[in-house]
Amino acid sequence: MTTETPKHITVIGAGAMGSQIAMVCALAGYDTDVVDIAQDAVDRAETQLHERMDRDVAKQRRTAEDVAAAFERLTFTTDRDGCAAQADVVIEAAVEDLGIKRKLFAELDRICPEHTILVTNSSNIVSSRVADATGRPEKVCNFHFFNPALVMQCVEVVPHVGTSRKTVDTALELARSLGKQPVELKKEVPGFVANRLLGALRTEALKLYEDGVADFEDIDIAAKTALRHPMGPFELMDLVGIDVVHLIRLAEYEQTGDPASLPARSIREKYEAGEYGRKTGKGWYDYS
Numbered sequence: 001m002t003t004e005t006p007k008h009i010t011v012i013g014a015g016a017m018g019s020q021i022a023m024v025c026a027l028a029g030y031d032t033d034v035v036d037i038a039q040d041a042v043d044r045a046e047t048q049l050h051e052r053m054d055r056d057v058a059k060q061r062r063t064a065e066d067v068a069a070a071f072e073r074l075t076f077t078t079d080r081d082g083c084a085a086q087a088d089v090v091i092e093a094a095v096e097d098l099g100i101k102r103k104l105f106a107e108l109d110r111i112c113p114e115h116t117i118l119v120t121n122s123s124n125i126v127s128s129r130v131a132d133a134t135g136r137p138e139k140v141c142n143f144h145f146f147n148p149a150l151v152m153q154c155v156e157v158v159p160h161v162g163t164s165r166k167t168v169d170t171a172l173e174l175a176r177s178l179g180k181q182p183v184e185l186k187k188e189v190p191g192f193v194a195n196r197l198l199g200a201l202r203t204e205a206l207k208l209y210e211d212g213v214a215d216f217e218d219i220d221i222a223a224k225t226a227l228r229h230p231m232g233p234f235e236l237m238d239l240v241g242i243d244v245v246h247l248i249r250l251a252e253y254e255q256t257g258d259p260a261s262l263p264a265r266s267i268r269e270k271y272e273a274g275e276y277g278r279k280t281g282k283g284w285y286d287y288s
């Protein structure tokens, strides 16, 4: 090991991502806190994680002993400052809002010990946009998990131009110690690697559909039967949420200024019609 080994991890945000990231850390043996500003988010995370771990134990995916030991190491709290003062690594997984994240990074910088690494799980906000709110930009990078974080193997480690090699190495080592497969990016790029690959496939699928080359159902069939994708791009949009797809495109346009980044016509139409996919009962497919 070339880098100092972290022992204590604080995860900020107890939502869909933060709660599972914290569980991953606790299962891997780290003393972990999961912190939220909202007590009900903390309570919900605790309930959902217990339910999920109970299911995993019942299905013999984990032992009851491992799960009990992980919960011993995991603290659910709203006491951000008390936790951050002990942290070797802070993983920020709060709401996707640049203003909130910049304020958080500035405050964490004041509270955390000097050696603490501050990483963000953001999918769209590159770390250079929060690093300059701190006095330690060399200890800041993106550390990007995939949903559901308890299951998905990939973690993208994305340095900004001022991130130190030592921070990147610590982040890569941390990802491996969590049982994940890190993917190291050499520089910042909107969407990172995996979501860019997905975006390219989605863009082409939408173009083929909008040009009248094939029905969306047939494009999904081609992806599954010729490329062995577990889901077609249209099925996946319905699962992720067409509102989310729409927002991702707008966020990318904000960063690139390239009109090609804007949502495709059919996405805009579905978004305006409130057809978001599974969550509304209708998207590309009908779930009613």
Ligand SMILES: NC(=O)c1ccc[n+]([C@@H]2O[C@H](COP(=O)([O-])OP(=O)(O)OC[C@H]3O[C@@H](n4cnc5c(N)ncnc54)[C@H](O)[C@@H]3O)[C@@H](O)[C@H]2O)c1
Residues within 6 Å of the ligand: 012, 013, 014, 015, 016, 017, 018, 035, 036, 037, 038, 041, 092, 093, 094, 095, 096, 097, 100, 104, 121, 122, 123, 124, 144, 145, 146, 147
């Ligand atoms: N949902 C995904 O599929 C996914 C995948 C990868 C990365 N991400 C990224 O992870 C981050 C979190 O996404 P999510 O889906 O878990 O969101 P979410 O809305 O489920 O949870 C966000 C949580 O942050 C809390 N929060 C807001 N402001 C806070 C603050 N100042 N301090 C502490 N907690 C605060 C909220 O109360 C909420 O519980 C985002 O940056 C997102 O880009 C999301």
